[in-house]
Amino acid sequence: MEEAEKCENISHYTHHPPIPETRGPTYLENGQVDFDENKKPDIVLGVREYSDSDKSNAGSGRVTLLGDETYPEGGLQAWLVVLGSWSGLLASLGLMNSIATLQTYIATHQLMDYDEGTIGWIFSFYTALCFVCGIYIGPLFDRYGPRWLIGPGGLGVVASVMLLSICTKYWHFMLTWGILNGIATSLLFTPCITAIGHFFHERRGFASGLASTGGGIGGVAFPLLLQSLFDRVGWGWALRILGLVCLFLLIFANFLVRKRLPPAQNASPHPDFRIMREKPFFLLTVGVFFLEFGLFIPLAYVSSYALANGFDESFSFRILPILNAASVAGRALPGWWADKIGAFNTNMISMCVTVFACYVVWLPFGHTTAGLVMFALLFGFSTGNNISITPVCVGKLCHTQNYGRYYATCYTVVSVAVLLSLPVAGTIVKAAGGNYWGLILFTGLTQIIALVAMYAAKVASVGWSPWTNF
Secondary structure, three states: OHHHHHHHHHHHHOOOOOOOOOOOOOOOOOOOOOOOOOOOOOOOOEOOOOOHHHHHHHOOOOOOOOOEOOOOOOOHHHHHHHHHHHHHHHHHHHHHOOHHHHHHHHHHOOOOOOOHHHHHHHHHHHHHHHHHOHHHHHHHHHHHOOHHHHHHHHHHHHHHHHHHOOOOOHHHHHHHHHHHHHHHHHHHHHHHHHHHHHOOOOOHHHHHHHHHHHHHHHHHHHHHHHHHHHHHOHHHHHHHHHHHHHHHHHHHHHHHOOOOOOOOOOOOOOOOHHHHHOHHHHHHHHHHHHHHHHHHHHHHHHHHHHHHOOOOHHHHHHHHHHHHHHHHHHHHHHHHHHHHHOHHHHHHHHHHHHHHHHHHHHHHHOOOHHHHHHHHHHHHHHHHHHHHHHHHHHHOOOOHHHHHHHHHHHHHHHHHHHHHHHHHHHHHHHHOOOOOHHHHHHHHHHHHHHHHHHHHHHHHHHOOOOOOOO
């Protein structure tokens, strides 16, 4: 009777159905329904002693209450999962971070009769599908694991790159890259990120940062590889060689990435947007929406910006690898800081650096070699941190066994941002008569809005103090 009354009291103060609690060792989780006190949970966890802040937040429905799960925090199996995730992200995000090279090439060759905004829809559709398809990928990962997602996703990515080598018309590029590669990448992206959370908790920021360096390294290596091969063997064989490299990496990912924890009790493979009722998660999603809206604009337009400002073609193609090289450091080092000062705090500091890079470096000095290189270094470092630590921020607001669902829901909403970002940026450039000052102002504005929303999410979780480790 006492336990039943406790469940009723907790549910009275939350926006969710009653929180389940079993006899003996268990865990508590907001929003889980159909509780049966005689039914054993899928996983047995220790009872957690709650601090005052836990109790106050538990009553608001804002924070998922975690049990005392144990995490390996290292060991051979855990680091092999990180290595597998690194390989998968090197192939998938490496391609995503190379879109400026691809867009600039086809805009001056196969699709030279189309304007920047129209070509931008190909890559916006691709990035949007990478995220929007995750609405089912996350729950499927939680329920069934990564093997049946990474295998088909890897085959789709390799097939897309191979087919891209023979594309000549606009609809060819839209089908092979915009649609096929977008869907295939979504099958890789979510499992590679969320699997790490099954093996790390205290060191999750560091482990996630290490794995996400794969995307940055791919963003350095792939553009340089393509630029070299374009001159030697042409577009077709350059893409085929790149496809073989991706095939090799994705075979490793398929064998090494795995999950550890069983699915949550009554876990469903279907998405559930009711979690958007949780105020911190909703505000975080708004912040990530604007963060990603602005992030892809320089990735896609920095090379065309350089060409428009009189830099030669060789330097214009090399500026993207410089940006992505800085991103590698930005993904690895702040991951360690995030474990020390908090993932939200690290993300907000990086957003301030991004705004500085746009308004103090790129806008007034981007037409100079030193200014553009400095912008690429600052922007790459700061956004590299955002890319690797944002999933950790999501993980702080949910139970690990529901991590895939929360992560996928957040990035499904974000997919709208990445769908619109490149066409909007192209339209801004066209409206400014081919000048990029409007694009730079808009990019900085998106990061300011993201910073405000991220801080609001932190306030909703732990209060107003900016010094709170969160």
